[in-house]
Amino acid sequence: MDRVVYTAASGASRVLEHQGIVSNNMANVSTAGFREELAMYRAVPLQGHNSLPTRVSTATASSASNYQQGGLAETGHVLDLAIRGEGWFAVQTPDGEAYTRAGEFAVNAESVLVTQSGLPVLSEDNAPIEIPERGTMTFSDDGQITVIGAGDNPNDIQNIGIVKMVNPPVENLVRGEDGLFRLADGTAAPADEQVRMVSGFVERSNVNPAEAMVTMIANARLFEMQMKVIQEAKTNAERANGILSAQ
Incomplete structure (x- = not known):
């Protein structure tokens, strides 16, 4: 069979991989x-004594991410936090420290500040943040958390910690299967005092749904073209075999 089949099959395989990535992006258009x-x-380039110099295959080089900031949506909920500009929130996972831009936080039954998936949000001391019961919280733009207990004097403000925010070079980050980012070498990034956040807002996904839809349509057409090349190669091979059999 003509070697063009393998070239087209390789291209079709890459198109399917890309389509899967774009589909995942589309599914997370609404994910904070x-x-x-x-x-x-x-x-x-294809190697071999029978390979034409114009024939090339494709291979997956690496996965990457678009780190452009998404739009901020105002919620008015004090536990909804969004980072302005570059930076990440630090959270504790079973595998160590990880980073996220999703600031839809909550307080669990143990009075600990957690993500929507239940992971503890870390303070600059690398410890979970405990929230006093029935306390009224405020967050400053540098991550400091102040609380006034129920029935306390308004002047009795408690500073209970600082939300850990980091800003490592994005080229050192890798995306995990859980959607969180980690340093490639497995270490923990230090807190960055220059990172700023705002309370009462949530950062939207930075996926452009229109562009993703156009890409999905283009991939579908490209896959059809690859399949047509394979079909044409098969037809040509059958014709060649027929001519040889008739001789």
Whole structure:
């Protein structure tokens, strides 16, 4: 069979991979703080004594992310936090420290500040943040948390900690299967005092749904073209076999 089949099959495989990534982006258009995933591929010249110099295959180079900030949506909920500009919230996972832009936080039954999936939000002391019961909280733009207990004098303000916010180089970050980001070397990033946040807002996903839909349509057409090339190669091979059999 003509080697063009393998070239087309390789291209079709990459198109399917890309379509899966774009579909995942579309599914997370409404996910707070989601970072669009990008597909990175590279051309690989085919080697061999019978290979034409114009024939190339494709291979997955690496996965990447679009780190552009999403729009901020005002919610008015004090536990909804959004980072302005660059930076990340630090959370504790079973595998160590991880980072997210999703600031839809809550207080669990143990009075600990957690993410929507129940992961503790870390303070600059690398410890979970405990929230006093029935306390009225406020967050400053540098992450400091102040609380006034129920029935307390308005002047009796307690400073219970500072939300840990980090800003490592994005080229050092890798996306985990849980959607959280981690440093590639497995270490924990130090707190960055320059990162700022705002309370009562949530950062939207940075996925552009219109662009993602156009990409999905283009991928579908490209896949059809690859399948047509394979079908044409098969037809040509059958014709060639027929001519040889008639001789």
